[in-house]
Amino acid sequence: MPPVMINQDKGYSFGNEPISVNKTGEWRFLTPKKIKKLSPCSQGCLLDGEIPDWMEAVKKEEWAEAWNIMKRNNPFPALTGYVCFHPCSENCNRGQLDQELDIQAVEKKIGLWRLNNYKHETEPCSFKGRVAVVGSGPAGLSCAFYLTEAGYEVTVYEKSDLIGGMLALGIPEYRLPRKVLEQELQLLKNKGIIFITNSALGSDYSLADLYSKYDQVFVATGAWVARKALIPGEENKGVWNALELLSAYNRSKIPDLKNPVVVVGGGNAAVDSARSALRLPGVNQVSLVYRRGRIEMPADQSEVEAAEKEGVELIFNATPRKIETDQNQLSEIIFDYSKTNLNGLIIDCNKSFKKECKTVIMAVGQNADLSVLGLLDEAKTFIAGGDMISGPATVADAIRAGRIAAETIKSFLEGLPGPLDDPKEEVPILFEELNLAARLNMQPLKKQVDPVSEAGRCLGCGTCNSCGICYLFCPDLAVDNVGGRYEFNLDYCKGCGICVKECPARALVMEGGSE
């Protein structure tokens, strides 16, 4: 043992060799470990987004990292940033503290960052095969994205002259700027995806034609056949179908609508038609009539509120009976009182009313046109998804369908096991389970305009968000700060479990054994 050492600088000192030669980690019989549990936002997200993970990256302004995490589940955050109905925010745990996170605003920011920073994104890939995608809606685009990333050459066939499906033809520009869609499509083209427009399955080529040229085919032609209300007068001049009207509107071919306008229906197409109609020259009186009650509308409630704010008159519990014409022009539409009960819709013809109108927009639903598939050859397996299979749903549902289709096609062609259909059974972390007492000086804070500050409000439910509490409270300094991320140093961890107990996010567990 060395004798007493005299430290010249300090003047005195009894021994100054670090005690770290003692590897006190040997004492441990339980070991802390970082894990990941389901957060309520991820559970709510239609795309299973790893929301707390990209929130963490945004908080540190690591945008490229945020995009890399994002694209595992959602290749088009700019698009969903504008149009997704964001069920993710509904159960956000932060809502129980002050206000739920504006998850979509952060998502949009990641999307726009990507559009501005990856203008010439071309990723090198090894050629693995050729796939045809039919339909360029979000389902088709998402499938094309993932297959291209995986090394396939993808050709997208589209019936219309425009690419994007409902994104281009259904959703109006005031909700989705076309510049954003164009940039998104340009990135897909830069990736090497080939687009062939004005080319319809069923009339221009058959599934068999595609199979002769491609290794696999994904069909996602959406739901574009307008349902009929089957009432007299429905075929008269002056009666429009919602998608027909929106397509024209979105091509800036301003339709000539006569005031007043009545929209029949309660879905997205109905609400968007009403709002678009109100934006047309000469139109200032638009009513939207839905056969059930307000909360039963399939349209997103925030859209309904926006329509109401803009001046669309909302009428509920009324079913159309007849559209009347007077001197070759629409004159009125007759409605009967209707409401939902356990057996379905009850219509009471004794309680009816008339509504004056010169234009009627029918938006009572759309069906898929399955005839495009032709006679199916049993020997071939083809994959279909999106609105075509589910019926009218959402952009996020379609993106998810495209992603799963890409995984399925990959597994087919590469002989791998297919994607697991994992129903989200895991119970998400509840607000009460979080240990916010450990977050020092946490003050209530409402939504922030700046996305980085907004991401900073994320509690990281079930996912480490590098708060550093484990580091702070470890009596053995057995958690290392590695560039702002925290890692265990098992040489010294005695397994006391303080870090696990204190982790505000519940992202740690103790496991048996010393390793």
Place this chain on the structure above:
Amino acid sequence: MKIEEMNRENEMIYSGHSACPGCGAALAVRFLTKTLGPNLAIALTASCWSIIAGVPPLTALKCPILHCPFPSAGSVGSGLRRGLNAKGMLDTTVVVLAGDGGTFDIGLQALSGAAQRNEDYIFVCYDNEAYMNTGMQTSSATPFGARTNTAPYPLFKEGQKKDIVQIMAAHSIPYAATATVAFPEDMENKFKFAKELKGFRFIHILSPCPPGWGTESSDTIELSRLAVSSGAFPLFEVKYGMEWRMTTPLEDKRTPLGDYLGIQRRFKDIDSERLKILQEEVNYEWELLQDKVRRSEILK
């Protein structure tokens, strides 16, 4: 305490020390040295920390430690300060570190003398509420109703915990304060404030002790938090024995004392009558403290 800026390099304590898993005292000294270091010298009396600090040539701290006899901490601190001054090392902070035994009981005489002379150093008592290093014997810091190895079943500690901060405040020293490990920021503020003052400063840190209290090692922070929220260990400071001020915003919503005691085996057999006495004691002390705080505000 900006967590992001903290890493092993700017801590003053080394991993590998021999504190028990979940030791509150190890954590308390980690925060203490981080705030007061690096230009720091510690006089240390016989206690668990004498062991945690390591046997030369090994050391658990990056600053010099002067081990001293059990009752002498107050006097050794005075000597250390004056010695450093004589050598011109005026900007080295001197800390005396002692357990509750070394402060409340055996060290009280030297402590009182040094405080009365207004010696220029910071006396830190880490209070684990018994003589833990020698096997959990009762001290005058042990709370009423707890079981120790000198008060085994069916006995329990009789008489209430000595109010050490009140005693120190009665010396009219520049600064006295309480702190505990669940509130590192509060502790940091107090050390920072104390460091800038001259004269005798006293800081009393409640440090949960898993083996001594019969608690889960993972519960150390939770216990410290419950001690504060229940009012059993209020966080406050006193300047010149006159200005009393609470430092945590938890005052109005105190949690039940039972939540704090319930997870400690040393209180396992406490009956409802004793719990009531203890709760009343806590309530009484609490009111007394609030009264002092109110009066200080009027005096201002």
